[in-house]
Amino acid sequence: MRRRLPEWFLLLLPAIIVIAAVILIPLLFSLYSSFTPYKLTRPSSLWNWIGVRNYERILTDAKFWAAFGRTVLFLTIALNLELLLGLGIALMVNKVTWGQRTLRTVLMFPMMFSPILVGFQFKFIFNDNVGLVNNILQSTGISNAALPWLVDGKLALFSILFAEIWMSTSVFAILILAGLFAMPRDPLEAAKVDGCTSWQSFRHITLPFLMPFVFIAMTIRSLDVARAYDIVQIMTGGGPARRTELLWTLMSRTGYVDARMGLANAMGYVSILLSIAFTIYFFRKLSAARAGLGMEG
Amino acid sequence: MDRNRTHRYRRRMLRAAHLTALFLTMAVICIPGMWIILNSFRPTVEIMAKPPVWNPTFTLDHYRAMFGGVGEGGVPVFSYLWNSVVISGTSTLIAILFGMSGGYAFARYQFQGKSGYFVGLMLFRAVPGVALSLPLFIVFARVGIIDTHFGLILVYVAMNVPFTIWLTDGFFRQIPKELHEAAEIDGCTRWQAFWRVEFPVARSGVASAAIFAFLTSWNEFALASQLTRSVNSKTMPVGLLDFTAEFTINWGGMCALAVLMILPALILTFIVQKHLIAGLTFGGVKG
Amino acid sequence: MTEVTLTNVIKRYGAQQAVHGINLEILDGEFVVLVGPSGCGKSTTLRMIAGLEEISDGQITIGNRVVNDLPPRERNISMVFQNYALYPHMSVAENLGFSLKIAKRPLAEIGAAVAEAAAILGLEDLMDRKPGALSGGQRQRVAMGRAIVRHPDVFLFDEPLSNLDAKLRTQMRVEIKKLHQKVGNTIIYVTHDQVEAMTLADRIVLMRDGHIVQVGTPLELFNQPEDTFVATFIGSPPMNLLDGVVTDAGTVRLADDQELTVPVSARSDVRRGQQVKLGFRADNLSPVGHGVAEEGETAELNLIVELSEPLGTETLLFATLAGTEVQGKMLNPRPVKPGETMTFRLALGKAHVFDAQSTKVVRSI
Numbered sequence: 001m002r003r004r005l006p007e008w009f010l011l012l013l014p015a016i017i018v019i020a021a022v023i024l025i026p027l028l029f030s031l032y033s034s035f036t037p038y039k040l041t042r043p044s045s046l047w048n049w050i051g052v053r054n055y056e057r058i059l060t061d062a063k064f065w066a067a068f069g070r071t072v073l074f075l076t077i078a079l080n081l082e083l084l085l086g087l088g089i090a091l092m093v094n095k096v097t098w099g100q101r102t103l104r105t106v107l108m109f110p111m112m113f114s115p116i117l118v119g120f121q122f123k124f125i126f127n128d129n130v131g132l133v134n135n136i137l138q139s140t141g142i143s144n145a146a147l148p149w150l151v152d153g154k155l156a157l158f159s160i161l162f163a164e165i166w167m168s169t170s171v172f173a174i175l176i177l178a179g180l181f182a183m184p185r186d187p188l189e190a191a192k193v194d195g196c197t198s199w200q201s202f203r204h205i206t207l208p209f210l211m212p213f214v215f216i217a218m219t220i221r222s223l224d225v226a227r228a229y230d231i232v233q234i235m236t237g238g239g240p241a242r243r244t245e246l247l248w249t250l251m252s253r254t255g256y257v258d259a260r261m262g263l264a265n266a267m268g269y270v271s272i273l274l275s276i277a278f279t280i281y282f283f284r285k286l287s288a289a290r291a292g293l294g295m296e297g
Numbered sequence: 298m299d300r301n302r303t304h305r306y307r308r309r310m311l312r313a314a315h316l317t318a319l320f321l322t323m324a325v326i327c328i329p330g331m332w333i334i335l336n337s338f339r340p341t342v343e344i345m346a347k348p349p350v351w352n353p354t355f356t357l358d359h360y361r362a363m364f365g366g367v368g369e370g371g372v373p374v375f376s377y378l379w380n381s382v383v384i385s386g387t388s389t390l391i392a393i394l395f396g397m398s399g400g401y402a403f404a405r406y407q408f409q410g411k412s413g414y415f416v417g418l419m420l421f422r423a424v425p426g427v428a429l430s431l432p433l434f435i436v437f438a439r440v441g442i443i444d445t446h447f448g449l450i451l452v453y454v455a456m457n458v459p460f461t462i463w464l465t466d467g468f469f470r471q472i473p474k475e476l477h478e479a480a481e482i483d484g485c486t487r488w489q490a491f492w493r494v495e496f497p498v499a500r501s502g503v504a505s506a507a508i509f510a511f512l513t514s515w516n517e518f519a520l521a522s523q524l525t526r527s528v529n530s531k532t533m534p535v536g537l538l539d540f541t542a543e544f545t546i547n548w549g550g551m552c553a554l555a556v557l558m559i560l561p562a563l564i565l566t567f568i569v570q571k572h573l574i575a576g577l578t579f580g581g582v583k584g
Numbered sequence: 585m586t587e588v589t590l591t592n593v594i595k596r597y598g599a600q601q602a603v604h605g606i607n608l609e610i611l612d613g614e615f616v617v618l619v620g621p622s623g624c625g626k627s628t629t630l631r632m633i634a635g636l637e638e639i640s641d642g643q644i645t646i647g648n649r650v651v652n653d654l655p656p657r658e659r660n661i662s663m664v665f666q667n668y669a670l671y672p673h674m675s676v677a678e679n680l681g682f683s684l685k686i687a688k689r690p691l692a693e694i695g696a697a698v699a700e701a702a703a704i705l706g707l708e709d710l711m712d713r714k715p716g717a718l719s720g721g722q723r724q725r726v727a728m729g730r731a732i733v734r735h736p737d738v739f740l741f742d743e744p745l746s747n748l749d750a751k752l753r754t755q756m757r758v759e760i761k762k763l764h765q766k767v768g769n770t771i772i773y774v775t776h777d778q779v780e781a782m783t784l785a786d787r788i789v790l791m792r793d794g795h796i797v798q799v800g801t802p803l804e805l806f807n808q809p810e811d812t813f814v815a816t817f818i819g820s821p822p823m824n825l826l827d828g829v830v831t832d833a834g835t836v837r838l839a840d841d842q843e844l845t846v847p848v849s850a851r852s853d854v855r856r857g858q859q860v861k862l863g864f865r866a867d868n869l870s871p872v873g874h875g876v877a878e879e880g881e882t883a884e885l886n887l888i889v890e891l892s893e894p895l896g897t898e899t900l901l902f903a904t905l906a907g908t909e910v911q912g913k914m915l916n917p918r919p920v921k922p923g924e925t926m927t928f929r930l931a932l933g934k935a936h937v938f939d940a941q942s943t944k945v946v947r948s949i
Contacts, residue, residue, distance in 0.1 A: 008406035015399040015418065015458045022455035023421050023429065030432035040435075092319045103319075108570055109326055112562040114516030116534045117555050121329050124336075124548055132332055135349040166329065219419075223460070226425030230518045230534075248427045248519075255431045256523065268428035279423040283416055475669035478636050483683035483730070484657040493686070497673045 027272075030265040038262035045262070054266035063242065064250065064267065071247040071274070074157075075225055078164050082221070083214065085165065086172025093173070094180040104177060110170045115227045119234030122163040126150055126235075153243030156236050160244055163231050172217045179213030180206075215286040222278040226271070247271045330559070337552035344548050359553035374554060376528040377536035381558075384446055384532060385514035388453035392510045395454065396461025397503060401491070403462065404469035405477075415462075422459035426519030434523050444526040452520055457510040464509065468502030469495065505572040508565050515562060533558045586612050586647040586737035586770050588633065593642035595628050595794075602628050604794045605642065610772065615764050617773045619781040620791035621817070627742060629791070630774045634740050635659050647737055662731035663740040667747060668723045670715035676726050677702075677711040683734045701729040704766065705759075721752045728760070732767060741773040745780065757783055778818050782806070790814055812943040815863050815936065821900070824869065824910045826862045827940065830854045836862055836937075839906035844883035844930070850937035850946040859940035866900065868931040869912035876915065880933035887912075887928055892920040903928075 005013075034054055038046045058064045093103045110118070125132045126149035137143040149159050183206065191201040229248035232238065238249035248271060255264030336344055340356045363374045403415060433452065434443070442448035472495055480490035496503070518534040525531045533554065540551040588610040595603040603625040610616050618626040631637040633644060635656035644651055651659050662683075671679050680701055684694040702708050705725045715723055724744065731739055741760070745753045761784055764771055775781055781788050782802045790797045790805060790813075798810045802818075809815035815823040828836040834851070835843040846854055847862075854860065870876070872884070887903035887910060899917035903910045903926070912928055914920070937946045 006406075006408065008402040008408050011398045011402035011406075012414070014395040015462060018395060018451070018455045019418070019421050019458060022433070022451050023424060026429065026432035026436050027424065029436060030428075033432070033435075088318075089322055092315060092322065095315060096319065103323070105567065105570060106323055106326060108566060109330060109563075112512060112516075112559060112566050113330075114518065114534050114558065114562075116518040116537060117516070117558060120537060120551060120555065121333055123546075124552075125329055125332060129347070130345055130349075130548065132328075139349060139351070166325070170326070223419065223422045226427060226519070229425065229427050233519075248425060251431070252427050261431060261435065264431050268425075268431055271425050271428050272423075275423040275425055276420050279420060280416070283419070287412075473667060473669060475665045475667060476671065478634075478656070479663070479665060479669040479671075479730075480682075481636070481656040482634060482661065482663045483734075484686040486655070486657065489686065493682075494671055498671070500673075 030268055033262050034266040034269055036262045037260075038265075040259040040261055050262075054263050057263065058266055058270070063245070066242070067245045067247050067250040068270070070245065071271075074161065074164075074228070074246060075278070078161060078168070078228070079218070079221065079225075081161075081165055082169045082172050083218070085169045086217070087176055087210075087214075089169065089173040090176035090180055093177055104174065107170045107173050107177070110167050111174070113167060115167060115230035116234055118163050118167045119231040122159060122166070122231075123150065123235045126159045150236055151240055153240060156240065156244050160228075160232055160235055163235065164228050167227075167231070168221060171221055172214070175213050175217040175220075176210055179210045183209050212286065212289040215282055215289050219279065219282040219286050222275070222282045225278060226275060247274070333552045333555050336549060337556050339549065341547070341549045359549040363550060363553050363557070372536065372539045372550070372554070373528050374536070374557070377531055377533045378557065380446065380525075380528075380530055381515060381532040384449045384453065384530070385511050387446075388450045388457065388514050389507050389511040391450070391454045392457035392461050393465075393503065393507045396458050396506065396510075397465045399458065399462040400465030400467075401469055401495075403466040405474065415466075418459045418462060422456065426456075426517070430520045430523040433520065437524060443524055444530050446530055448524055449521060449530055449532070452524065453510075453514040453517065456517070456520075457513055460513075461506050461510055464506035465499070465503060468499040468506070471502075472498050501569070501572045505569045508569050511565065512562055515558075587645075588647075588738060588770060588772065589643075589645045590629070590633070591643045591645075593629070593632060593644060594640045595625070595632060595637060596640040602794055603632070606796055608789060608796065608799070610770060613768050613770055615761075615771045615773065615784060615786045616789060617775060617781040617785035617787075618789045618791060619775055619778060619817075620797075622776055623793075624791040625794040626774045626776075626789075626791050630740055630742055630772060633738075633772060634661055634663050659738075660734075660736050661738045661740055662734060662736040663742065664724075664727045664731050664744045666743040668715075668727040668744075670723055670726055670730075672715050675712050675714055676707060676718070676729075679715065679726055680707075680729050680733050683730070687734075697733050701733045704732065704763070705729045720748050721756065724748065724752075724756055725759075728763065732763070737770065739769055739771045741771065741775075743775055744773075745775070746777070753780075760784065779820065782818070788818075790817065808945075808947075809863075809936065810945055812861060812863065812938050815938070819865060821866050821911050823863045823865050823936075825938070826905060826908055826910065828860050828862050830856055830858045830860060832856055836860060838862070839908065842885060842905075844885065845881065845932060847932045847935040847937055848881065849933075849935070853946050854937060860946065861938040861940050861943075863936040863938055864930055864934060866911040866913050868934040869910070869928050871901070871912070871914050871926045872929050874914040874916055874918075875929055880931065883930045883932050885928045885930055886925055888923060888925050889920055890922055892922075901926075 033046060035051060036046055036048050037050055037054075038048075089107065093100060093107070096103065113121070124130075126134075128134055128146045128148050128151065131149065133149065134143075134146045137147065148155060150156050187205050187209075188201055191205050196204070226248055228246065229252070232244060232246055232249050233252070236244045238245040238253065247267065251264050251267040251271060254260050254267060258264075335353060337359055338355050338357070339353050340358060343350050343354060363372065399418070403411065437443045437448050442451075476494055476498065477490050480494040481487070485493060515532075516534060517532075521532050521535050522538070525535055537551060537554055537558075540547040540554065588608075590606050590608040593603060593606045594601065606625075606629060618629060620626050628637060632639045633646075635651065635654060635658075639652060646659055646661070671682065674682065677698055680698045681694045684697060689697075698711075699708075702711060705728060707722075707725055707729055710718065710722060710726070715726065718726065727744070744760075745756055748756060757780060760773075773780075773784060781790075785802055787799060788802055788805050789799050792813055798805055798814050800808075805814060805818045809818065809823070812823075812825060816825070826838055828838045830846065831837050831843065833843075835845055837843045844862075869885070885905070887905055889901050889903045891902040892914075893900040893902075894917060897915070897917075899914040899920065901912045901914055901920065903912060920926075938944065939946055
């Protein structure tokens with residue numbers, strides 16, 4: 001028989017080729033250029049090898065570390081709150097006896113929004129002059145002065161977090177709800193008869209069963225945490241005075257505004273590693289949870 | 298008797314709290330979107346009014362201006378809409394074909410390092426768009442496909458293939474492999490067995506994977522904002538920026554475009570929402 | 585004529601061998617049942633005949649045609665799967681006609697063939713339903729209908745009844761047997777249930793660990809088991825096996841020192857001092873006065889009865905002999921107290937002797 005490529009490989013080939021061409025090759029290029037002082041304005045600088053000087057530079061740059069720390073903090077807060085809120089919402093909807101499908105449909109609403117649209121929407125709503133929030137606060141007399149939602153550093157970070165959580169909580173809520181729907185009733189009823197309080201049966205029966213669904217949601221979310229860039233870029237652009245600067249906005253400013261591509265690519269690599277770390281972490285958790293419930297295929 | 302009463306009382310309180318919380322949650326989810334829709338029908342003067350006007354007047358000015366292409370800064374909405382449709386549609390179609398083929402390989406074949414390949418593919422999806430846009434911008438500029446439909450389609454295909462593989466893998470896994478074997482015994486080739494039996498059975502799942510891919514492309518901003526320049530290829534998310542100037546934003550016009558953008562997404566999602574959830578969970582759980 | 589022959593067929597999965605060189609000849613029109621415990625390689629063998637698994641070595645022919653490398657569609661076989669594998673998106677009629685449609689037969693011919701199959705299996709009223717709207721038994725019938733529509737050379741059945749409840753299973757068993765009598769094709773049928781094997785087969789192929797242990801008619805396997813595995817697998821309750829040693833006096837001494845004459849079948853072949861297992865069925869062990877009048881030699885055994893299961897015309901007795909359970913049958917039953925010692929009569933003519941070490945039967949006739 002002729003030696004041929006195995007069928008599974010042929011089937012995967014189109015995917016592999018397009019990903020290699022559009023993602024892998026540019027990434028290799030950017031890896032190379034992160035070792036050069038490449039500037040868009042001076043193309044010849046691409047051939048100037050400077051070793052790890054870009055990396056040294058960002059690693060000793062306080063602004064970079066501030067952005068990095070803020071990004072990690074931002075993701076940690078956002079993901080945890082999304083999980084908790086999502087869990088809460090799912091439990092609430094699951095308890096309802098009427099119109100569950102309608103509620104679930106409403107829950108999907110934010111999932112369809114483009115992140116940039118979410119950014120604009122909340123930029124509008126949190127606008128200090130014509131925004132809905134300030135209009136309500138002032139009309140009801142809760143606050144006399146207009147609150148600078150997007151101008152004050154702390155408030156701006158809060159507004160961005162709010163937008164991010166508004167957009168992404170539904171992923172958790174929907175998937176956890178699917179888990180609740182799929183959950184067998186017998187163990188819960190057995191627990192009730194055995195004398196568990198509702199908290200105990202939630203803690204020892206419902207929650208373990210939901211874990212794989214939680215990790216699916218986490219994994220899916222970790223695939224596109226960087227979507228937050230769109231929101232931040234639109235709402236504050238990293239301002240005011242870099243108070244809401246995240247890794248991604250810093251990188252895009254360095255690359256496109258300052259045209260220092262080499263440096264920006266070095267930052268890009270840090271952000272890629274960060275995303276990959278998140279993804280791998282949750283994939284691990286996911287397969288562990290699956291194995292625990294005997295669901296591996 | 299007393300214990301019964303306390304329990305009943307507590308149950309009522311809990312129920313009230315539950316309903317209130319649920320109502321508040323739904324309000325938080327719905328109000329921002331409704332606010333956008335509402336404002337797309339309000340005249341600019343009213344939006345900007347200080348103190349705020351709570352009694353809205355109805356106008357179609359923003360839509361008229363948007364589709365007229367004059368007045369509101371002359372934003373070429375039709376071109377953006379067309380670009381978005383072409384780019385998202387084509388890239389979805391290709392991504393589904395490639396993704397289905399890959400998902401089928403993962404669902405039906407056993408090979409060394411399978412989970413490694415799988416996670417590897419997913420990691421490419423995890424590369425942040427901004428980080429990717431920097432080198433892509435340079436490479437595309439060299440190749441000369443910046444500001445073309447082709448360039449953006451290519452990017453979106455690559456971006457959507459991994460997740461499409463995840464979803465379709467899950468759907469094909471749900472189909473018992475005996476179905477395929479029965480078809481082969483009934484006289485089908487492998488190819489026929491796939492298109493005649495497995496594909497029709499997985500159709501609704503594939504459709505929901507397609508909608509996911511479509512929405513991702515339709516909503517993508519980070520890459521599109523760098524790889525498009527002009528009416529040739531600007532998509533609607535990038536077009537939204539046209540309503541912002543250095544210090545002012547045309548809120549009404551922006552809201553109208555936002556409504557135009559969200560409408561197809563809404564309709565598509567509602568059509569397949571059931572399969573969408575099934576696909577996500579099965580793809581993951583039975584991995 | 586469609587004989588199926590397997591010559592030295594081997595299946596390997598990597599380093600592991602699942603089927604170790606099977607030789608089997610199946611005659612035209614024969615109903616052959618492959619039976620054995622799970623993991624014995626029976627399904628793998630069937631799937632190799634179907635062409636769903638490649639064979640690692642050896643040769644398979646169907647109707648004098650070597651089919652080793654032919655894909656399933658070129659073997660002219662049909663198969664009924666354990667979970668039926670009906671196409672969920674097609675109606676019953678479409679399911680039945682699918683194979684002919686793929687073969688691009690004219691519509692009229694398809695219609696006629698489908699109607700014929702539907703009539704044979706009584707599916708006429710279900711033709712427009714989707715499989716999801718059918719009961720288990722109906723699905724089973726559709727799966728069989730799909731198999732007969734194309735008039736294949738060979739029918740393959742892969743545990744087709746294991747998903748049905750007990751009552752339906754008995755009923756479908758009868759239908760399968762009737763179907764075979766009606767269409768007369770060669771049938772190869774896989775099951776782990778010895779009752780199915782006994783009731784359906786012209787010939788049974790009993791497999792274990794990827795080997796064929798014994799091939800024969802149901803009665804051959806029941807009456808002349810080749811080894812202790814066959815003896816305990818076929819028949820219900822399983823054959824009693826008692827450890828013993830052959831003495832100088834030509835008797836078998838059992839674990840509790842009772843002695844009985846070596847059964848006729850093995851008398852001239854046992855060695856003195858040989859460790860053996862004495863095998864006999866419950867039907868051939870009855871309390872004195874409560875058995876059928878056996879012709880030929882008998883022996884007597886004193887056993888303590890621990891449990892009795894009255895079944896009406898007979899009572900099943902569970903006794904022990906030095907810790908080994910022995911089952912016997914009591915005809916014209918009377919109440920039995922647990923712990924009662926009873927004298928049983930064993931029909932030596934129906935007893936078997938197996939070598940304890942090799943587990944093979946010791947038999948001269």
